[in-house]
Amino acid sequence: MLCLRNIDYSKDGREILRAVNMRFKQGMSYSILGPNGAGKSTLAYILMGVVKPTEGKVLLDERDITDLSVTERAKLGITLLWQEPARYDGITVEDYLTLGGKLRPDKDELRRVLELVGLPYEAYAHRFVDKSLSGGERKRVELASLLLLRPRYAILDEPDSGLDITAGELIEKVLNYFKRTGTTVILITHHEEIAAKTDFAYFLCAGRLMKKGFSREVVEYYKKTCGRCFLAGMMTDDH
Ligand SMILES: Nc1ncnc2c1ncn2[C@@H]1O[C@H](COP(=O)(O)OP(=O)(O)OP(=O)(O)O)[C@@H](O)[C@H]1O
Numbered sequence: 001m002l003c004l005r006n007i008d009y010s011k012d013g014r015e016i017l018r019a020v021n022m023r024f025k026q027g028m029s030y031s032i033l034g035p036n037g038a039g040k041s042t043l044a045y046i047l048m049g050v051v052k053p054t055e056g057k058v059l060l061d062e063r064d065i066t067d068l069s070v071t072e073r074a075k076l077g078i079t080l081l082w083q084e085p086a087r088y089d090g091i092t093v094e095d096y097l098t099l100g101g102k103l104r105p106d107k108d109e110l111r112r113v114l115e116l117v118g119l120p121y122e123a124y125a126h127r128f129v130d131k132s133l134s135g136g137e138r139k140r141v142e143l144a145s146l147l148l149l150r151p152r153y154a155i156l157d158e159p160d161s162g163l164d165i166t167a168g169e170l171i172e173k174v175l176n177y178f179k180r181t182g183t184t185v186i187l188i189t190h191h192e193e194i195a196a197k198t199d200f201a202y203f204l205c206a207g208r209l210m211k212k213g214f215s216r217e218v219v220e221y222y223k224k225t226c227g228r229c230f231l232a233g234m235m236t237d238d239h
Helices: 040-048 071-077 093-099 109-118 136-149 167-180 217-225 230-238
Strands: 002-011 012-023 030-033 057-061 079-082 153-157 184-189 200-205 209-212
Touching: 002 040, 012 030, 012 040, 012 209, 030 040, 030 167, 030 217, 040 079, 040 153, 040 184, 071 079, 079 136, 079 217, 093 109, 093 136, 109 167, 136 167, 167 184, 200 217, 209 217
Parallel strands: 030 184, 030 200, 079 153, 153 184
Antiparallel strands: 002 012, 002 057, 200 209
């Protein structure tokens, strides 16, 4: 189990997260839902080791991993789908997906995963992972890479950003795939319809945890309160 225990984070004297506790059980899917500026990406970076909390701990199976680097955490199976996908000049989609990881997928699996993310093998396997692919296509390649890796924890930071109207359907397929591989998904979003697709959700507002529980319940609460709560008002004044 991956846990955030009493996480505080401040930057330049400004409090960004306060006393955040979260638990992510193996094989379950979770959303971290909240408005712009709530601190969701900062939490993802703390889970991944990009940002170190000011106070509190990150625990993996009771082991304190707060001081471990991104690479060390990746070796433990914690991975992140970045909001902005990377580009690799001169590398084809097929090479990128088959040469990098520990697991070498066979051609059938590669075809299946490319199909799943909406990039048919014939049309995309030999394209280059450079700026000739659109932002949405690169994001789909990154998703395919994460699916083939089968990590223990997949943190998806706004996986629907830059994707078209098929994003909801794609996220559902990704969640089903990860359910089968036993991967825990932590999905960062401010869209309630995306959050509703995971098993559980945490609602974050102005750096504080406001509600946790089954996704549908948390989403209902979010729709009723977000933008009208005292904390959201505070945050707007801040910006
Ligand atoms: N390096 C930084 N220096 C100063 N403030 C920062 C820094 N990084 C984040 N913040 C602030 O922390 C708050 C939380 O940012 P964060 O990106 O985590 O929010 P978010 O919930 O992911 O927002 P969004 O949905 O807009 O992506 C914001 O008010 C942001 O301006």
